[in-house]
Amino acid sequence: xxxxxxxxxxxxxxxxxxxxxxxxxxxxxxxxxxxxxxxxxxxxxxxxxxxxxxxxxxxxxxxxxxxxxxxxxxxxxxxxxxxxxxxxxxxxxxxxxxxxxxxxxxxxxxxxxxxxxxxxxxxxxxxx
Amino acid sequence: xxxxxxxxxxxxxxxxxxxxxxxxxxxxxxxxxxxxxxxxxxxxxxxxxxxxxxxxxxxxxxxxxxxxxxxxxxxxxxxxxxxxxxxxxxxxxxxxxxxxxxxxxxxxxxxxxxxxxxxxxxxxxxxxxxxxxxxxxxxxxxxxxxxxxxxxxxxxxxxxxxxxxxxxxxxxxxxxxxxxxxxxxxxxxxxxxxxxxxxxxxxxxxxxxxxxxxxxxxxxxxxxxxxxxxxxxxxxxxxxxxxxxxxxxxxxxxxxxxxxxxxxxxxxxxxxxxxxxxxxxxxxxxxxxxxxxxxxxxxxxxxxxxxxxxxxxxxxxxxxxxxxxxxxxxxxxxxxxxxxxxxxxxxxxxxxxxxxxxxxxxxxxxxxxxxxxxxxxxxxxxxxxxxxxxxxxxxxxxxxxxxxxxxxxxxxxxxxxxxxxxxxxxxxxxxxxxxxxxxxxxxxxxxxxxxxxxxxxxxxxxxxxxxxxxxxxxxxxxxxxxxxxxxxxxxxxxxxxxxxxxxxxxxxxxxxxxxxxxxxxxxxxxxxxxxxxxxxxxxxxxxxxxxxxxxxxxxxxxxxxxxxxxxxxxxxxxxxxxx
Numbered sequence: 135x136x137x138x139x140x141x142x143x144x145x146x147x148x149x150x151x152x153x154x155x156x157x158x159x160x161x162x163x164x165x166x167x168x169x170x171x172x173x174x175x176x177x178x179x180x181x182x183x184x185x186x187x188x189x190x191x192x193x194x195x196x197x198x199x200x201x202x203x204x205x206x207x208x209x210x211x212x213x214x215x216x217x218x219x220x221x222x223x224x225x226x227x228x229x230x231x232x233x234x235x236x237x238x239x240x241x242x243x244x245x246x247x248x249x250x251x252x253x254x255x256x257x258x259x260x261x262x
Numbered sequence: 263x264x265x266x267x268x269x270x271x272x273x274x275x276x277x278x279x280x281x282x283x284x285x286x287x288x289x290x291x292x293x294x295x296x297x298x299x300x301x302x303x304x305x306x307x308x309x310x311x312x313x314x315x316x317x318x319x320x321x322x323x324x325x326x327x328x329x330x331x332x333x334x335x336x337x338x339x340x341x342x343x344x345x346x347x348x349x350x351x352x353x354x355x356x357x358x359x360x361x362x363x364x365x366x367x368x369x370x371x372x373x374x375x376x377x378x379x380x381x382x383x384x385x386x387x388x389x390x391x392x393x394x395x396x397x398x399x400x401x402x403x404x405x406x407x408x409x410x411x412x413x414x415x416x417x418x419x420x421x422x423x424x425x426x427x428x429x430x431x432x433x434x435x436x437x438x439x440x441x442x443x444x445x446x447x448x449x450x451x452x453x454x455x456x457x458x459x460x461x462x463x464x465x466x467x468x469x470x471x472x473x474x475x476x477x478x479x480x481x482x483x484x485x486x487x488x489x490x491x492x493x494x495x496x497x498x499x500x501x502x503x504x505x506x507x508x509x510x511x512x513x514x515x516x517x518x519x520x521x522x523x524x525x526x527x528x529x530x531x532x533x534x535x536x537x538x539x540x541x542x543x544x545x546x547x548x549x550x551x552x553x554x555x556x557x558x559x560x561x562x563x564x565x566x567x568x569x570x571x572x573x574x575x576x577x578x579x580x581x582x583x584x585x586x587x588x589x590x591x592x593x594x595x596x597x598x599x600x601x602x603x604x605x606x607x608x609x610x611x612x613x614x615x616x617x618x619x620x621x622x623x624x625x626x627x628x629x630x631x632x633x634x635x636x637x638x639x640x641x642x643x644x645x646x647x648x649x650x651x652x653x654x655x656x657x658x659x660x661x662x663x664x665x666x667x668x669x670x671x672x673x674x675x676x677x678x679x680x681x682x683x684x685x686x687x688x689x690x691x692x693x694x695x696x697x698x699x700x701x702x703x704x705x706x707x708x709x710x711x712x713x714x715x716x717x718x719x720x721x722x723x724x725x726x727x728x729x730x731x732x733x734x735x736x737x738x739x740x741x742x743x744x745x746x747x748x749x750x751x752x753x754x755x756x757x758x759x760x761x762x763x764x765x766x767x768x769x770x771x772x773x774x775x776x777x778x779x780x781x782x783x784x785x786x787x788x789x790x791x792x793x794x795x796x797x798x799x800x801x802x803x804x805x806x807x808x809x810x811x812x813x814x815x816x817x818x819x820x821x822x823x824x825x826x827x828x829x830x831x832x833x834x835x836x837x838x839x840x841x
Binding site for chain 1: 370386387389391398516522528530
């Protein structure tokens with residue numbers, strides 16, 4: 135299995151000048167990343183508590199992608215799959231069974247994480 | 263005339279019922295009769311066991327006959343509830359009917375009539391769609407549709423008439439399905455759909471509320487949820503047997519994404535099971551794929567949701583003799599009406615870190631019944647303390663209760679009464695300064711510790727942890743010191759001793775489950791306060807008893823149960839405690 139990070143998020147502001155995002159859920163290939171851990175990473179990323187709320191909000195595309203990169207590096211994940219809420223709605227409404235849903239989710243494009251070596255010697259010796 | 267209640271009691275008073283119950287029996291069977299043709303119902307009952315509970319959720323939408331605009335429970339065999347009752351009697355099975363006081367998460371449309379269905383979304387706007395044990399996607403409806411309540415009342419009236427007509431002997435419970443979020447039980451009334459918003463707007467307009475606050479939202483949600491409950495009680499009369507809150511594993515909005523990626527159960531199912539046992543909820547695996555391979559979760563589930571536990575929750579008017587049943591081990595009950603008290607004093611952090619599944623948070627001021635032997639510590643805040651609760655604290659203290667009381671915001675009158683009480687009774691007292699003044703009073707077997715939470719402002723986490731550690735050291739909690747590896751799930755329950763165990767105060771049972779695919783080690787330290795008695799049901803696990811403690815080596819998905827006797831406290835030798 136590829137070392138994937140699955141990101142469920144939603145766009146909060148589609149104004150062409152600024153776009154913000156809310157992170158909804160994160161799953162690594164090993165399991166769900168719980169909200170407590172996400173909160174820790176969020177605090178570390180912004181290096182302060184001032185940005186913290188119960189919702190994980192990012193004020194720009196770059197901010198959001200950099201955070202996801204941080205998480206991917208933290209968990210040594212090589213690929214990321216992004217799923218925005220609007221698409222999620224659409225997929226869910228078209229499916230009656232888990233298998234249909236899984237098939238569509240699996241077909242979503244994977245993005246390679248920058249800077250994480252997927253086939254390094256360390257990874258080959260120690261499987262995570 | 264036999265009432266439904268007396269019929270249930272007759273069956274369960276027999277001790278014979280509890281003999282030979284297989285330990286891994288799936289104790290709850292859900293009979294989704296609308297999915298099975300009635301000609302196959304006898305086969306269904308035949309395949310069940312006598313010592314299984316058969317839960318029959320009455321499907322509101324299924325009984326609605328749109329062409330005649332009526333509810334039908336009798337005319338056709340396929341939705342004849344009377345036939346289900348007769349089969350239960352014939353096969354000597356105990357059944358419990360449920361009605362949806364909120365959505366049924368295991369049904370593809372939440373159990374509501376088609377014309378009332380509007381998709382609900384959670385507080386993050388994620389559509390509430392979950393997967394049931396048959397891999398069907400189930401859409402959770404919003405209960406805020408403006409016609410919902412009226413239609414629900416009609417459904418209840420028809421149901422009552424049907425029960426009366428066939429002289430039903432089976433009681434009906436309300437099913438409040440939910441899930442744990444941030445350790446709190448949440449129902450699907452936590453909705454933020456368009457249907458909810460429209461309904462909320464109508465409420466604001468009718469109540470003439472102009473400055474809307476978050477508490478208005480909470481009040482509205484609670485009001486609507488209570489409407490369905492009170493309607494159930496009102497219209498079902500003698501057939502109503504109260505509401506049952508049930509946690510459904512796999513019912514969170516993003517659980518479906520998890521199950522897309524992983525074949526084994528999510529680790530949080532174990533946490534939810536621990537929380538449920540601690541706080542007295544039933545849980546259900548109706549949303550978990552029946553063919554999933556997570557045997558270790560299956561084991562944990564059947565051992566926790568066992569027959570006697572379910573019986574104690576479902577039938578609260580019948581109590582099994584205590585020494586037959588393991589109960590949650592609760593060291594402390596924190597009575598609070600305001601989360602601020604819990605966060606600002608650091609008490610939540612302390613308990614989460616040191617005994618995370620052995621405390622309860624109770625929404626209220628103080629209410630403790632000393633008739634049941636109870637050595638747990640009650641922690642209360644004076645902010646909302648009324649005269650009745652205050653008197654109860656003093657009475658219980660004098661009768662041997664363990665209480666920690668925050669004096670901040672206590673009324674002057676109560677402070678004077680407390681001073682008078684303490685000076686007029688022969689209390690031993692000590693006074694120190696930790697974070698603000700702390701006083702400790704002993705009166706017979708009762709222990710009272712007072713503190714002032716207003717001094718916590720500006721104190722750091724480390725000082726707060728030290729504070730709570732000092733306070734709780736007075737009460738000799740006698741925890742088993744368990745070095746738990748990450749990925750091993752641990753449950754600790756207790757029971758009273760049998761006549762053969764009189765050296766001990768109680769028996770504690772430790773359940774260990776390795777939820778990972780790798781080997782794990784656990785060590786339970788020896789102490790003067792406990793004795794290792796036995797272990798059983800070990801699977802892929804080695805147990806070695808040493809003078810320093812018990813070593814447990816667990817292979818992938820291993821599990822084991824260990825019993826410890828807690829040695830009696832010798833009251834004659836009990837010396838004066840210090841804080």
